[in-house]
Amino acid sequence: MALTYVSSKDLKARGRALEILRSKFGEIAKQILEGRTPIMVIKKRTLANTIFDREKGILRIGDESLRRSFLNAGEAKKFMQTVLMASIIYDTLVNNEYPTIRDLYYRGKHTIRYRKLPSKKVVEENTWDEQKESDSVIRDIEVFIDMLREELLILSKEKGKVVGNMRIRSGDDMIDLSKMGHGAYAIEPTPDFIEFVDIDAEYVLVIEKDAVFQQLHRAGFWKKYKVILVTSAGQPDRATRRFVRRLNEELGLPIYVLTDADPYGWYIYSVFKVGSITLSYESERLATPKSKFLGVSMVDIFGSKKLGKKPYLTEAERKNFIIKAKDKDIKRAKELMNYSWFRTKRWEHEIEIFLSKKAKLEIEALTSKGLRFLMDKYIPEKIETGDWID
Amino acid sequence: MALTYVSSKDLKARGRALEILRSKFGEIAKQILEGRTPIMVIKKRTLANTIFDREKGILRIGDESLRRSFLNAGEAKKFMQTVLMASIIYDTLVNNEYPTIRDLYYRGKHTIRYRKLPSKKVVEENTWDEQKESDSVIRDIEVFIDMLREELLILSKEKGKVVGNMRIRSGDDMIDLSKMGHGAYAIEPTPDFIEFVDIDAEYVLVIEKDAVFQQLHRAGFWKKYKVILVTSAGQPDRATRRFVRRLNEELGLPIYVLTDADPYGWYIYSVFKVGSITLSYESERLATPKSKFLGVSMVDIFGSKKLGKKPYLTEAERKNFIIKAKDKDIKRAKELMNYSWFRTKRWEHEIEIFLSKKAKLEIEALTSKGLRFLMDKYIPEKIETGDWID
Numbered sequence: 001m002a003l004t005y006v007s008s009k010d011l012k013a014r015g016r017a018l019e020i021l022r023s024k025f026g027e028i029a030k031q032i033l034e035g036r037t038p039i040m041v042i043k044k045r046t047l048a049n050t051i052f053d054r055e056k057g058i059l060r061i062g063d064e065s066l067r068r069s070f071l072n073a074g075e076a077k078k079f080m081q082t083v084l085m086a087s088i089i090y091d092t093l094v095n096n097e098y099p100t101i102r103d104l105y106y107r108g109k110h111t112i113r114y115r116k117l118p119s120k121k122v123v124e125e126n127t128w129d130e131q132k133e134s135d136s137v138i139r140d141i142e143v144f145i146d147m148l149r150e151e152l153l154i155l156s157k158e159k160g161k162v163v164g165n166m167r168i169r170s171g172d173d174m175i176d177l178s179k180m181g182h183g184a185y186a187i188e189p190t191p192d193f194i195e196f197v198d199i200d201a202e203y204v205l206v207i208e209k210d211a212v213f214q215q216l217h218r219a220g221f222w223k224k225y226k227v228i229l230v231t232s233a234g235q236p237d238r239a240t241r242r243f244v245r246r247l248n249e250e251l252g253l254p255i256y257v258l259t260d261a262d263p264y265g266w267y268i269y270s271v272f273k274v275g276s277i278t279l280s281y282e283s284e285r286l287a288t289p290k291s292k293f294l295g296v297s298m299v300d301i302f303g304s305k306k307l308g309k310k311p312y313l314t315e316a317e318r319k320n321f322i323i324k325a326k327d328k329d330i331k332r333a334k335e336l337m338n339y340s341w342f343r344t345k346r347w348e349h350e351i352e353i354f355l356s357k358k359a360k361l362e363i364e365a366l367t368s369k370g371l372r373f374l375m376d377k378y379i380p381e382k383i384e385t386g387d388w389i390d
Numbered sequence: 391m392a393l394t395y396v397s398s399k400d401l402k403a404r405g406r407a408l409e410i411l412r413s414k415f416g417e418i419a420k421q422i423l424e425g426r427t428p429i430m431v432i433k434k435r436t437l438a439n440t441i442f443d444r445e446k447g448i449l450r451i452g453d454e455s456l457r458r459s460f461l462n463a464g465e466a467k468k469f470m471q472t473v474l475m476a477s478i479i480y481d482t483l484v485n486n487e488y489p490t491i492r493d494l495y496y497r498g499k500h501t502i503r504y505r506k507l508p509s510k511k512v513v514e515e516n517t518w519d520e521q522k523e524s525d526s527v528i529r530d531i532e533v534f535i536d537m538l539r540e541e542l543l544i545l546s547k548e549k550g551k552v553v554g555n556m557r558i559r560s561g562d563d564m565i566d567l568s569k570m571g572h573g574a575y576a577i578e579p580t581p582d583f584i585e586f587v588d589i590d591a592e593y594v595l596v597i598e599k600d601a602v603f604q605q606l607h608r609a610g611f612w613k614k615y616k617v618i619l620v621t622s623a624g625q626p627d628r629a630t631r632r633f634v635r636r637l638n639e640e641l642g643l644p645i646y647v648l649t650d651a652d653p654y655g656w657y658i659y660s661v662f663k664v665g666s667i668t669l670s671y672e673s674e675r676l677a678t679p680k681s682k683f684l685g686v687s688m689v690d691i692f693g694s695k696k697l698g699k700k701p702y703l704t705e706a707e708r709k710n711f712i713i714k715a716k717d718k719d720i721k722r723a724k725e726l727m728n729y730s731w732f733r734t735k736r737w738e739h740e741i742e743i744f745l746s747k748k749a750k751l752e753i754e755a756l757t758s759k760g761l762r763f764l765m766d767k768y769i770p771e772k773i774e775t776g777d778w779i780d
Binding site for chain 2: 005105194223
């Protein structure tokens with residue numbers, strides 16, 4: 001691959017990734033050269049080894065490890081898959097490639113013929129059959145070498161967008177996020193490579209829905225209120241989560257998340273805040289424990305005598321805007337009640353209202369009260385009065 | 391809405407949209423003032439009134455019209471829905487808002503109480519119950535006033551991205567699409583407002599998959615081969631289609647579409663080329679009849695004795711990369727065979743190979759042969775030798 005066309009940041013990152021891969025897998029090679037049984041010790045990515053770290057406020061991987069030995073019949077295949085994948089990733093780094101996890105699946109997929117003892121019969125076995133197998137191996141490698149796949153220049157599709165008074169350096173370019181016209185900046189798959197140059201903003205508003213992002217952007221919301229406006233366009237991908245985390249951690253910006261008022265929206269917030277339940281090893285880098293849920297809350301819709309709060313909607317608006325919750329929404333809400341980070345008084349109140357009213361609401365119901373309502377009343381008022389859920 | 395924060399382009403567009411709405415719906419008001427029965431004449435958006443215009447190479451709406459009279463019991467509700475929606479859109483234009491079609495649904499949704507003759511019993515009826523009703527009304531208005539909703543400042547979520555040697559003006563900003571770092575420019579929902587400033591490119595490559603777009607972008611493909619790189623991130627939205635059309639029509643750039651080798655990929659190409667079957671009224675503005683299908687073709691996978699072409703894949707690669715077609719893929723392929731724009735010798739050959747092999751392939755299978763293969767052999771070679779399907 002001609003190097004004139006790739007960014008200097010990528011070249012540097014490759015060097016670092018190659019070094020770590022060599023050092024970690026070099027130990028295994030050394031075990032073999034010294035006649036010892038090669039063994040990998042990798043932290044378990046099981047649900048049982050997923051811990052909610054109350055102090056850090058994130059889901060993280062626990063301390064239980066598994067040993068994967070090459071000379072154990074039950075572990076040999078996984079061991080070989082891991083080494084195969086590591087060698088493929090190593091090659092892509094050397095060759096200046098940018099694989100995706102789908103690529104890596106295809107690259108490693110082939111059939112191995114060998115003689116099975118004691119019968120010496122020739123048998124065929126695939127390195128892996130489905131992508132979930134190779135994906136699992138990639139995750140093991142991420143945990144084993146303590147690097148995220150993005151640092152190995154493994155790319156993925158990306159939905160997150162951003163605009164605001166901020167300049168960043170990405171690749172070898174300087175990008176002014178306040179000069180995107182009616183469009184937006186699509187966040188790169190490797191947001192750790194972004195350099196924050198300068199910024200003039202008071203907080204970050206993360207919006208679940210791209211269409212609402214478009215409306216607020218177009219109406220100049222971020223200019224008027226000095227906001228960095230981000231959309232995850234649905235369930236957030238890794239890059240959007242990492243980008244938001246860095247805005248909070250490195251620039252100290254408060255993060256407010258605005259989603260539909262339903263358990264799906266709550267879960268989006270939860271992924272931003274504490275991380276994904278099934279992929280807890282990522283959270284230490286991707287979760288933003290200080291994120292606040294700005295809304296739309298059940299209390300915004302119905303008000304709350306308990307909290308002395310009036311609703312933002314009239315009775316007539318509720319009649320027209322509310323959507324009846326489905327069984328799967330109810331089920332989801334009950335699941336969320338089991339997560340310790342939803343076991344706060346305020347969240348319990350929220351979920352109780354949902355379960356008693358069996359009602360959900362989309363953000364668009366608020367913009368239909370007038371974009372001015374969302375932009376000049378609802379959002380600024382809630383932020384000013386601290387009316388969010390932690 | 392404070393006007394200091396919105397672009398001058400939007401303000402101008404609002405003026406024009408208001409004028410057209412006033413003129414078209416003013417005629418209806420005039421009918422009423424003159425004591426005549428108000429009637430709207432709107433072209434039918436039925437499948438039967440959808441024509442494949444061979445000369446233009448696009449699907450378009452035919453000449454059949456429907457009359458919608460206010461004083462006809464069967465037409466009155468639709469008539470009132472149309473006028474209601476037009477008045478809501480009018481208000482959003484006056485108030486400098488940027489509604490989405492979901493917004494408009496909520497804004498118009500309410501219950502009307504009236505006395506039903508002859509019994510004079512009070513009955514309740516909703517303006518509309520589901521969004522598909524209000525969406526249909528919006529489409530009627532687009533056809534009636536011969537404007538796309540984007541010109542009425544109705545926004546939508548947007549997935550399309552672009553990078554390349556090109557500068558555009560969007561809103562009041564100048565944007566250099568060659569200076570997006572590792573990220574990309576997310577195309578605005580109203581691409582007609584974009585001004586093309588200057589460009590240095592030989593063709594446009596439209597890629598179905600965002601992840602493959604990321605890879606080629608990152609490896610500098612568009613720099614090396616002077617390409618405008620666009621991704622639709624799956625089924626293309628209206629803005630991406632309109633943007634691509636403008637690149638072809640106004641700048642004369644050839645458009646090559648790269649999708650997975652399966653009926654779903656073919657249909658994505660078809661939407662770019664001739665338009666969407668159910669929304670033919672859009673095609674005159676959104677379709678790009680000169681688009682070429684670059685690949686991945688069945689001939690690329692299996693070769694073709696008939697065409698004297700060797701495959702790009704070896705037997706071993708086919709074994710590892712090919713995915714077995716599902717029943718719904720087969721069904722889809724047979725449907726496509728009925729569309730007149732797929733009834734060419736080359737397409738028939740393509741679909742025949744698919745139906746006989748019952749095999750599909752993802753673009754990622756090619757990148758797994760090395761990104762260099764996709765970037766420096768497959769794409770440039772096919773373009774140089776004219777190895778595409780029209």
